[in-house]
Amino acid sequence: MQELEERIRMDGRIYPGNILKVDSFLNHQVDITLLDHIGAELYRLYQDAGVTKILTIEASGIAIATAAAYHFQVPFVFAKKSRSANIGTDVYTSKVHSYTYGLDYPITLSRKYLNSSDTVLIVDDFLANGKAMDGMLDLCRQAGARVAGIGICIEKGFQPGGEELRSRGYRVTSLAVIDQMGEDGITFRSQPEQH
């Protein structure tokens, strides 16, 4: 998605340890126009996939899911990162490893909001090692839901998550894939089918 790539080049900031900060427009402050275009692009790519529900994980995924849901006109649901005192006990649970914090954390999703009649588009802002995505796929497996695909804003193509998911047969659609980044700037993967 050219608009997203251009925005990353213009406003993304690269830090040591392969950290890319896009918090001026995507996951802290959010540019609603860009966000809407992301939702529109995910719809363009998955409009024929029979999607009945958008799934994401809190927190920054919620903005992406909202924008996607606007275009698909289906409900979205977000997995929670810790067992809330108010969520009840009737939940699917999984575990996600966070490299940022060096620990595993539980994620939960109420059984009421995902089941075997659902066809799910999973969305998130970033895909790197894919651990959060593994957790969400596990929730879908427990629910018996069909996974239409995985829609990502920014994939770090030099980390293994995307390739692992594709090799397992999932349709992974990353609107921008970074093959390399560093002092010389950012190299995006060419994805002609999306242009």
Added chain:
Amino acid sequence: MQELEERIRMDGRIYPGNILKVDSFLNHQVDITLLDHIGAELYRLYQDAGVTKILTIEASGIAIATAAAYHFQVPFVFAKKSRSANIGTDVYTSKVHSYTYGLDYPITLSRKYLNSSDTVLIVDDFLANGKAMDGMLDLCRQAGARVAGIGICIEKGFQPGGEELRSRGYRVTSLAVIDQMGEDGITFRSQPEQH
């Protein structure tokens, strides 16, 4: 907002301890049509207030902020509930007391995304004791930003947050105010100016 009140009556569930769960349509699974109408109503009420930015706090507030931003066509920003390793050090910080978890937690907001040129509409899904709102108002005070008002989906009118904020002079607009809830159902406060 009649549509929201009707939805709460139909799908909200009441539990001991004045807990109202609306997780089938507002803060776990989200009905995108209702959410869009919430954004439209906040815009109707604040369209002349000169709003330059929507502010909320993760996680469930992000959906409300996205819908509001769609209608205002301004950026939104969400305060984070813990110091992320990736957020940097140039942040406003405050503390919020959680009655649900019985502890204080820090909230942060990058200084880059809120400043004295901003006029802010603060939004959230719930207002009860108002502790999260106090934290967000403290962030606005540190930024020197003007607060146009506070837009809430559901206010628990029998808890002190809303009245305290109004007595401090803030414009608080709660789309549904619950004066009483229990086994007999829910009593909403009449708010003729919003109909």
